[in-house]
Amino acid sequence: MRIWQSWDRRRRVVGGIMALILMWGATQGFAWLISPSEQALTAEGRELFAHEWTPDDPLSGGGDGLGPVFNANSCVACHSSGALGGAGQNQHNVTAFNVLPNRNDSSMYGGVVHANATSKELLESREQVQRLYPIIPGGVKVVGNCQVRFEDFNPVEFEEINTPALFGVGLIEEISDWTIRRNAWGQSFSALGKEFQGDFDATMGKVRILPGGRIGKFGWKAQFATVEEFVATACAVEVGLSNSYRQQDRPGEFKSDEEAEYDMTSHQLDSLTTFCLTLERPEFVPPIDPTGLRVVLRGNQVFSEIGCAECHTPDLGGVTGLYTDLCLHSLSDPDHNGYVRETEVPLPFGVPELDEWKTPPLWGVADSAPYMHDGSAPTLEAAIQAHGGDARHIRKRYQEDINQQDREALLAFLKALRAPSPSEVAAQADEK
Ligand code: HEC
Numbered sequence: 237m238r239i240w241q242s243w244d245r246r247r248r249v250v251g252g253i254m255a256l257i258l259m260w261g262a263t264q265g266f267a268w269l270i271s272p273s274e275q276a277l278t279a280e281g282r283e284l285f286a287h288e289w290t291p292d293d294p295l296s297g298g299g300d301g302l303g304p305v306f307n308a309n310s311c312v313a314c315h316s317s318g319a320l321g322g323a324g325q326n327q328h329n330v331t332a333f334n335v336l337p338n339r340n341d342s343s344m345y346g347g348v349v350h351a352n353a354t355s356k357e358l359l360e361s362r363e364q365v366q367r368l369y370p371i372i373p374g375g376v377k378v379v380g381n382c383q384v385r386f387e388d389f390n391p392v393e394f395e396e397i398n399t400p401a402l403f404g405v406g407l408i409e410e411i412s413d414w415t416i417r418r419n420a421w422g423q424s425f426s427a428l429g430k431e432f433q434g435d436f437d438a439t440m441g442k443v444r445i446l447p448g449g450r451i452g453k454f455g456w457k458a459q460f461a462t463v464e465e466f467v468a469t470a471c472a473v474e475v476g477l478s479n480s481y482r483q484q485d486r487p488g489e490f491k492s493d494e495e496a497e498y499d500m501t502s503h504q505l506d507s508l509t510t511f512c513l514t515l516e517r518p519e520f521v522p523p524i525d526p527t528g529l530r531v532v533l534r535g536n537q538v539f540s541e542i543g544c545a546e547c548h549t550p551d552l553g554g555v556t557g558l559y560t561d562l563c564l565h566s567l568s569d570p571d572h573n574g575y576v577r578e579t580e581v582p583l584p585f586g587v588p589e590l591d592e593w594k595t596p597p598l599w600g601v602a603d604s605a606p607y608m609h610d611g612s613a614p615t616l617e618a619a620i621q622a623h624g625g626d627a628r629h630i631r632k633r634y635q636e637d638i639n640q641q642d643r644e645a646l647l648a649f650l651k652a653l654r655a656p657s658p659s660e661v662a663a664q665a666d667e668k
């Protein structure tokens with residue numbers, strides 16, 4: 237055949253075949269590179285993720301199984317959209333609360349009002365939290381030589397938290413602290429540059445530094461550094477499964493029950509974590525028809541041009557198509573009624589402000605509605621319109637500086653950011 241006539245061509249053909257094999261390998265998730273013991277762990281973890289726990293569950297050894305207070309009886313009850321491990325609908329939102337520092341107590345507390353309990357008398361309510369941390373009456377107090385007037389202050393702040401998807405968390409875990417810091421410094425430098433030119437609408441994210449110096453990457457507040465810690469906490473808080481990292485909560489007291497027997501072995505925790513870490517990453521799935529493809533590619537351009545990419549960093553630490561800086565930002569408008577409450581005394585050092593949230597990764601966003609930390613935006617358009625605060629100048633560009641065609645292209649681009657297809661996830665499971 238003529239194709240073999242030159243050495244150069246032969247090399248190109250062989251190279252092409254090798255590239256094809258590698259690409260095929262990548263679509264198979266390189267499952268054959270995972271050692272058999274890890275495959276067994278993942279399979280076991282998958283079962284635990286879907287397992288519907290009951291009180292005194294046989295899987296929980298000497299522990300009391302589900303509850304006594306819990307939000308749902310399985311991980312998949314909330315993490316289900318698109319495929320196992322996906323995002324969750326608003327009916328599964330978690331009700332969390334903060335007790336703000338105040339003139340009587342400078343510490344901050346947090347907890348969860350569980351939606352369910354193993355028996356009716358144990359059901360928790362917001363009123364219980366309010367009774368534990370009552371409104372502090374106003375009045376006149378002498379501070380130093382001055383008389384200071386205080387208003388009534390309610391220290392309790394409730395929040396609805398929507399369930400994010402877990403696809404690709406293993407890749408996020410591998411992003412180094414240094415990469416996140418360096419990217420945030422980059423934002424600050426370019427912000428400084430813009431300020432010199434009189435443009436004060438610049439983007440600067442806040443890296444969340446956890447006690448001990450590690451950087452938080454997981455959770456809407458970037459409150460955890462590793463998937464393992466999040467998984468162990470989810471077991472205890474969402475399902476009521478005590479483990480060596482975090483005990484289940486004591487009903488109505490909103491703190492962990494130090495005396496409860498463990499419901500999980502470290503092996504079970506390990507397999508559940510391994511399962512989460514090996515969940516496939518989301519995919520970029522552009523339309524095949526040339527017109528649709530052109531629109532999506534234009535949308536990708538608009539995304540960068542108007543500044544979405546300043547916070548939703550497309551690639552971070554070698555993870556491509558992630559679209560987050562993993563930093564905290566405030567998107568609340570100053571006129572956003574009652575959303576951000578003045579605190580009486582500053583929050584403890586290192587704790588994010590009430591209206592600061594981590595930029596969520598946008599990979600898979602087409603399949604993870606509803607949006608924003610509280611699930612308040614039913615559509616992608618509504619999510620963009622909810623960008624005030626640090627992103628208000630970018631929202632203004634979206635609303636006023638680009639035409640309808642570009643707005644539609646931007647939305648089409650976001651709609652091409654898909655969860656891993658259920659068939660692939662199923663195929664991955666079958667192999668195990
Ligand atoms: C009641 C619903 C619910 C259940 C049940 C639930 N989760 Fe979640 N999950 C959430 C919510 C809400 C968040 C976000 C919490 C936050 O950021 O404060 C979350 C976040 C996570 C995260 C962090 C994801 C990220 O990228 O930030 C992991 C990991 C996780 N869950 C694993 C699990 C596991 C494992 C289970 C089962 C033991 C579980 N979840 C059960 C609602 C749930």
Ligand code: HEC
Binds near residue numbers: 548565595604607
């Ligand atoms: C200043 C940083 C910043 C900029 C600029 C920014 N975002 Fe965001 N984005 C965030 C943060 C922070 C959140 C989460 C806020 C919350 O939950 O309250 C978010 C949430 C979202 C969500 C919801 C995702 C989910 O999983 O719930 C979408 C969609 C989104 N942004 C798209 C965009 C687009 C499109 C642009 C450009 C028009 C943009 N963002 C610009 C920081 C930013």
